[in-house]
Amino acid sequence: MTPFRYSRATDVADAIRQSGDCNTRYLGGGTNLVDLMRETVERPEALVDVSGLSRDIEELPDGGLLIGAGVRNTALAEHRSVRTRYPALSRAILAGASAQIRNMATVGGNLLQRTRCAYFYDDDGSRCNKRLPGQGCDALEGFNRNHAILGASPSCVAVHPSDMAVALAALDGVVHLHGARGERSFPVADLHRLPGDRPDVDTLLEPGELITAIELPPLPFAARSTYRKVRDRSSYAFALVSVAALLDVEDGRIRDVRIALGGVAHKPWRAFKAEEVLRGGPPRAAAFTAAADAELADAKPLAGNGFKIELARRTIAAVLGELAGETA
Amino acid sequence: MTITVNGAAVSLPNDPRVSLLDLLREDLHLPGTKKGCNQGACGACTVLVDGERILSCLALAVQFEGRSVTTIEGLGMPGALHPLQAAFVEHDGFQCGYCTPGQICSAIGMAEEIRRGVPSHVTSDLSSETIALSRDELRERMSGNLCRCGAHNGIIDAIAETFAPKTALAEAAE
Ligand SMILES: Cc1cc2nc3c(=O)[nH]c(=O)nc-3n(C[C@H](O)[C@H](O)[C@H](O)COP(=O)(O)OP(=O)(O)OC[C@H]3O[C@@H](n4cnc5c(N)ncnc54)[C@H](O)[C@@H]3O)c2cc1C
Numbered sequence: 124m125t126p127f128r129y130s131r132a133t134d135v136a137d138a139i140r141q142s143g144d145c146n147t148r149y150l151g152g153g154t155n156l157v158d159l160m161r162e163t164v165e166r167p168e169a170l171v172d173v174s175g176l177s178r179d180i181e182e183l184p185d186g187g188l189l190i191g192a193g194v195r196n197t198a199l200a201e202h203r204s205v206r207t208r209y210p211a212l213s214r215a216i217l218a219g220a221s222a223q224i225r226n227m228a229t230v231g232g233n234l235l236q237r238t239r240c241a242y243f244y245d246d247d248g249s250r251c252n253k254r255l256p257g258q259g260c261d262a263l264e265g266f267n268r269n270h271a272i273l274g275a276s277p278s279c280v281a282v283h284p285s286d287m288a289v290a291l292a293a294l295d296g297v298v299h300l301h302g303a304r305g306e307r308s309f310p311v312a313d314l315h316r317l318p319g320d321r322p323d324v325d326t327l328l329e330p331g332e333l334i335t336a337i338e339l340p341p342l343p344f345a346a347r348s349t350y351r352k353v354r355d356r357s358s359y360a361f362a363l364v365s366v367a368a369l370l371d372v373e374d375g376r377i378r379d380v381r382i383a384l385g386g387v388a389h390k391p392w393r394a395f396k397a398e399e400v401l402r403g404g405p406p407r408a409a410a411f412t413a414a415a416d417a418e419l420a421d422a423k424p425l426a427g428n429g430f431k432i433e434l435a436r437r438t439i440a441a442v443l444g445e446l447a448g449e450t451a
Numbered sequence: 452m453t454i455t456v457n458g459a460a461v462s463l464p465n466d467p468r469v470s471l472l473d474l475l476r477e478d479l480h481l482p483g484t485k486k487g488c489n490q491g492a493c494g495a496c497t498v499l500v501d502g503e504r505i506l507s508c509l510a511l512a513v514q515f516e517g518r519s520v521t522t523i524e525g526l527g528m529p530g531a532l533h534p535l536q537a538a539f540v541e542h543d544g545f546q547c548g549y550c551t552p553g554q555i556c557s558a559i560g561m562a563e564e565i566r567r568g569v570p571s572h573v574t575s576d577l578s579s580e581t582i583a584l585s586r587d588e589l590r591e592r593m594s595g596n597l598c599r600c601g602a603h604n605g606i607i608d609a610i611a612e613t614f615a616p617k618t619a620l621a622e623a624a625e
């Protein structure tokens with residue numbers, strides 16, 4: 124680990140003031156950043172600890188929920204309103220990492236955790252455009268079983284590893300940011316970028332911008348939502364493919380639907396095409412498969428991950444089937 | 452700047468790079484907490500901070516200023532074992548013992564999570580206030596602690612006997 128200064132932010136304004144220098148990083152639970160610093164993938168000169176800020180979950184007058192960026196993953200998953208009104212979010216968090224890590228990890232840090240691509244981690248042995256732009260990508264021709272099938276580029280085929288972010292993307296979550304130039308907010312589904320020729324830039328955040336909260340809109344049909352994660356072990360493993368979905372069925376028609384996929388792209392992948400196919404149609408198995416096919420029509424396999432296309436197709440159909448069964 | 456370890460206030464390191472794990476083992480000479488992977492994957496370094504289980508390898512010691520850490524040494528020592536330590540001995544919950552301090556700290560943190568009603572990945576009804584303690588629940592909740600000797604069955608037996616005696620009895624009778 125390269126040496127760094129450590130300080131604690133007393134409030135949001137203090138955090139932003141302290142982050143003036145570009146080589147300063149915010150610290151949440153540290154479960155990803157400390158690991159990457161030890162591997163010398165990240166070498167900040169200063170850490171500003173923001174894990175003590177924004178630790179509340181607030182019920183909003185419109186029926187939504189405002190989740191502070193410093194809320195621990197366990198606290199969010201166990202929150203009564205989340206469990207009953209947005210169960211896909213509880214399920215997604217509980218499907219990730221281990222209990223110890225969820226006790227440490229913050230909401231902000233979880234969203235901004237970096238890819239688990241082994242070549243990204245291997246600072247002294249591999250080439251990676253995300254770690255060192257222009258260096259090349261060893262995953263393209265290497266071990267790419269875990270890599271992207273959607274939205275990848277010749278520079279980067281890494282996937283975003285967060286489970287929580289996939290549920291937030293499906294639930295129309297909105298991320299609130301504070302920076303030197305003021306406040307702004309946009310959908311969680313837009314927070315992360317596709318790699319293009321700048322895979323070193325994961326998100327739309329500007330240097331020094333702080334995530335202060337995530338807002339969940341009131342979405343009554345989210346009470347019928349779930350998250351399914353397919354992985355190599357039944358616990359404590361990253362997703363090969365995951366699906367978060369909400370389904371609103373009335374009078375034998377799909378009135379509304381939200382679907383997001385994990386493990387398939389550089390960002391939590393909101394399946395807008397599949398949603399479009401489903402809206403207004405019957406909640407039947409054939410429609411679910413047709414929707415999955417529409418979403419995956421552009422999927423491109425690498426040498427090692429072709430299985431993910433069929434896996435995603437079946438998992439989407441199975442999750443929608445499960446939700447439809449519940450509403451029947 | 453201090454941190455409390457097993458009841459005693461100690462100074463935090465000057466170098467913020469020192470992990471909580473290295474503070475415990477190297478500076479405070481408390482070698483019970485183990486370094487397995489040093490990257491969050493094995494659970495051998497699990498300790499309790501204000502009663503919550505965390506991984507001391509992924510934490511910088513300075514992050515825990517003012518907090519209270521309990522390690523395996525603070526739970527029980529030879530002659531005055533914690534009931535869970537005694538149950539591990541009774542049920543062959545270990546072979547080499549390397550993962551054991553982490554397993555025990557983790558299980559104690561887990562018991563508190565269950566008391567609070569925290570659901571897990573295998574909890575079928577998220578809206579339920581109480582957790583039905585099956586072996587599947589215990590296994591899932593302990594999945595962050597690996598044991599390379601494969602003592603998991605004994606580990607789960609020891610935990611079930613200590614924290615969910617009825618579950619253990621029900622399954623033994625099956
Ligand atoms: C063994 C292991 C297994 C795991 N398995 C899974 C899994 O299955 N699924 C899953 O989803 N995750 C998994 N994880 C990852 C884990 O969820 C993340 O490490 C964790 O959520 C990161 O949160 P943190 O608060 O510790 O972030 P930190 O490590 O503190 O920070 C991560 C990044 O976010 C930035 N940051 C933090 N807070 C803010 C803020 N408020 N504003 C702006 N920037 C901020 C930091 O600068 C840093 O770049 C696993 C981790 C490990 C070690």
Ligand code: FES
Binds near residue numbers: 487491506
């Ligand atoms: S040493 Fe901390 S998890 Fe392995």
Ligand code: FES
Binds near residue numbers: 551599
């Ligand atoms: S007893 Fe040897 S690693 Fe668990």
